[in-house]
Amino acid sequence: MAYMESLRLFCRVVELGSITSGGRDVRLTPAVASKRIxxxxxxxxxxxxNRTTRSLTPTEAGKRFYQEALRILEVVEEAESVVAQFSGRxxxxxxxxxxxxxxxxxIAPLVPDFVEVHPEIDVQMRMSDRRVDILADGLDLAFFVGTPSDSSLKMRKIAGVERVLCASPSYLDRYGTPRVPQDxxxxxxxxxxxYPRSPEYFWTLNTESGFRKFxxxxxxxxxxxxxxxxxxLDHRGIVNKPRFEVAEHLRTGALVExxxxxxxxxAIFGCLYPHKKLQDPKVRLLVDFITERGQAYLGAHV
Structure with missing residues (x-):
């Protein structure tokens, strides 16, 4: 197992371009990661x-070994997934x-509940509003709220998500309440x-002739x-938000639709994952777990 762990570390170092970053990704200190490499x-x-003070790049041997190491890790992962179906654990x-x-x-409130039910599964969670590259970042699942772009990834829709435009009463008192989208x-x-390559440089709003970009x-x-x-909330402007994010503020009157x-x-609340992950029981278990409880959460926050 130590050799397999070293292979995983090596692949992450290649992908992240840093021994420190690669080590952190597999939960190793920089000193231990450097020793393993x-x-x-x-x-x-x-x-x-090839090491310099500013960069770390794979040699020709390193590039070739990376491709072979990836194949080995994928085969081992698939084998473990098959065996896990027989063990039931x-x-x-x-x-x-x-x-x-x-x-x-x-997601975060549900992770401990999931691990409690499946104690032999560890969950490493990263959060960001930026789009991520699932394959490059070595991720199993990427949850999203929005409309995913076309890709080779498998998508599972968990629920539809209403969006609302809202602002604080103080902001509207000062600047007026919009009556039509053109306002x-x-x-x-x-x-x-x-953010760089962000899709939200416009808002798509309902009109008499259908949805239109503004x-x-x-x-x-x-x-x-x-x-x-x-x-x-600080009266600085109008925000376009999924309803579940602002439901409590709308209820208290801190924000007004x-x-x-x-x-x-x-929008869609769902998840993306590589096709090969379909055979991994732990991926299916987490997706099913989040789907059931995520739908319940969204149903209660509308």
Whole structure:
């Protein structure tokens, strides 16, 4: 098993470009990770990386070994998945990611419950509002709220998610309440979720002729959805949010829904995973677990 762990470490170092980052990904300190890589090179009798003070890149031998190591890890993973179906006790590590709000409100509270039911499964969770590369990041599952782009990944829809436009009463008292979508354009501070290659440079709103894209703008934006919510609560502008994220604030009156007839296009709460993961029992178990309880959560927060 120690050799397999070294192979996993080596692959993550290649993919992340850093021994420190690769070690952290497999829960090893930089010193231990560096020692493991050196031992692997000594065992193979070749140098796997070109090292400078600024970069770490695989040698030709390292590139070739990386491709073969990936094949070995995939075969072992598939074999373990097959055996796990016979044992009835899935084990191993699941690496998952989720957007910040959905991760904090829905996924994270359920992870300990899942592990309690399946104690031989470890869950490593990462949260970010940025799009992730599941294959490059070595992830098993990526939960999302939105509309995923076409890809070779398998998608499972968990639930539909209503979106709402809302702002604080103080903001609306100061700047007026929009009556039609066109009022948003240039007249209001729209709080936008933006990051490199972000899809949200516009809001898709319902109109008499169907859904239409509106190029809205604002004085500031962020790549963290919770920052946008806090700005809205601080009377800084209008935010476009999944209803479950703002349900409590709408109930207390801290935020007010606007343009209900011109509501934003609904989103999907779901997950993406590589096709090969379909045979992994622990992946199916977690997806089923989150689906059942996630649907219940969303049903109670509308």
């Amino acid at each position: 050196k031992e692997l090179e000594e065992h193979l009798g070749v140098r796997l990386f 899935p084990r191993g590590t699941l690496k998952i990611t989720a957007p910040l709000a959905a991760g904090r409100l829905i 948003l354009m240039g007249k209001h501070n729209c709080l936008l979720l933006r 190029e809205v703008s604002g004085k500031y934006d962020a790549d963290d959805s919770e920052v946008l919510l806090n700005w809205a 606007i343009l209900p007839e011109a509501h934003p296009m609904a």
